[in-house]
Amino acid sequence: MIEITSTLITVVLIYGFTESIILALISEGFSLIFGVAKVIDVAYGAWYMLMGYIIYVLSVKLLNLSVYLSTLIGAAALFLIGIGYYYGVNRRMREAPLDFLLASFLLALMLQSFIRWMFTDFSWSIPMHIGGSTSLFGVSVFNQQTLAVVTSFALLVMLWWLIYRSKLGMAIRAVAQDPMASLLMGVKPDSIMAYAIGLSVMLSGIAGALVSPVEHITPFMGWDVLTYAFAIVVLGGLGDFRGALLASFIIGYVEVAVLNFVSPLLAGAASMIAVVLVLWFRPQGIFGRSREV
Template sequence: MDILIYGFINSATLALMALGFTLVYGVSRLPNFAHGALYVLAGYICWLLLNRLGLPYILAIALALAFVAVVGGAMYQLILVRIRGMSISEIIASYAIGLAILEGLRWGGLKGGTFTLSAFLEGSVDLLGVSVDFQRILVVVLGALLVGLLYFFVNHTRLGLALKGMAQDERAALTLGIDSDRMAVASMALGSLSAAVAALILLPLGSIVVEAGYHVLIMAVAVCIVGGLGSWTGAILASFVIGFAQILTTVYLGAHFQVVVAILAIILTLILRPSGLFGKQKELEERV
C-alpha cells in the first residue's frame, strides 16, 4: 500500500515537473532547457518576497508566478526568436540561459538548505494505513486541477485554440493569420508559469537549492521523451510509468537510484521506440 500511494504521489510530482516543458515543445517545437532554472527562480523569488519584503504568502506567490511568466516570454522575444528553427542552437541557447540563472543564483548566495517555503497545510492523515502529509495530498489535487485548467484553456479559449492549431499544423495556422512568434511567446510564458506553479507546490516539501533545477530538467526531459515529445497524454502516462518505477527502485535498491531510473528510461526509449509512447516523430527504421 505504501508503494501504491507514494507511487501515485511521485507520479503526480513528475507530471507537474514536466507539464510546462511538454506545453512549450508541443506548441512551438522549442525545447526549453531553461525549464529547471525557471522552477528554482520561482521558488527563490517567492522566498525573497516573503522574507525580505514581508509580503503575505498569497501575494508573494502571485507575484512570483507573474515574474517567471514574464521572464519566460522575454527569453523567447529577446533571444530564442533569433535562432528559431535551429534545433541544436535552441537547445544550447536555452540551456545556457538556464545555466546563467542557476549559477547566478548560486553566486548570489542560494546555497545550503536555509531557503525554504512553508507548507500550505500542516499535519498528516492516514490513507489505508499509510501516513501521508497534507502537502503531498495537495500536490495530487493541485496537479490534477492544473491539468484540467490547461485542458480547458487549450480547448475552450481563443488563445488556447490558436496554440492548439499551431501545434497541430503550423503552416495551416499561418494561412489563417495566426502569428507564429506570438504563439511561441505565449507558449513560453505559459510553460514558464507551469514550471513556477510546480515549484511553489513542490518546494515546500524540501529546500530551494540550485541542484533542484538540474534535477527537474532531467525528470522533465525523461517524462517527455518516454511519453513522446509534445504529447500531453504521453507525458501523463510516462509520469506514472517512471514514478512507480522510481518508488519500486527506492524500496528495493535505494533512493539514490531514482535518477538512474529516469536516465535508463530515456536510453531504453530511444533504443526501442525513439518517438516515445505517443510521439508523432518518425521511427528510426522509417528514416533509414
C-alpha cells in the first residue's frame, strides 16, 4: 500500500477529472452506435488507435504537417471511414447483430495486426498540440491534458445539443426508436445511421488524438478503450446519455484511485470487477432505465 497524503489526494482528484471527461467522450461515442444501430462495435478501440498512427505518419514519419492539421485530416478521414463502415459492413449484417460483432472483431484484429506488422510493437510518441505544463493546486498538469478536458467538454455539449436539440438529432432518435416508422415520416434511416456511425468513429478518433500525445501509441492501446467504453455503458445503462456521463466519472475516479493507491498494474481490472458486479445485481444499469440514444 502507498501512503495516502494530501498531495496524492489532489493528484487523484485532478487526474481523475481529466480521465473521467475523456472517458465520457469515449463512452458517448460508443453508446451512440449502440443506440442507433443496436450493435456493439468491437472495432471502437481500433479507431482510437488508428488516429494515433494517422497523426504519427502525417506529422512525424512521412510529412512534417502540424499536429492540428493532421488531427483535422485524421478526424475527417475517420468520419468517412465510419460512413463506409456503415454501408460496407453494418448494413450488410443489419439483421444479424452477432455477425456484425464478429465482423467488427475481425476488422479490429486486421487493423491491429496490420499496424503491428508495419510499425512493430514499439511505443512511438507523437507531438503534443500544446507543449508545456501548468501547476494546478500544486499538481503539475500538461497543457495537453487541459486542452483534452476543454475539448472533450465542448464536444460533449455539442453532442448533447446535436442529439437532443437539433433536427438531425430528432431524426437520429427517431431512427433509434423505429427505422421503419421514421422512413414513413420522411427520414432516411440509412443516411442517418451512416452519419451517426461516422460521428461515433470520429469521436473515438478525436479522443485518441487528445490522449495519445501524453502517453505513447502502441498497436494494443485500443483494447483498453473498448474495455472502459463497455464498462461505462453497462454501468450507466446502454443508450442512456446521463447514465453514461455519471458512469464515466465513477469509472474514471475508481481507475485513477486504484492506479495511485493500490497498483498501476491493476488499472482496468477494477472497472471490469464493477461490470461483473453490475451484471450480477443490476443488469439494467445503475439508473435502471434504458432511454433512446
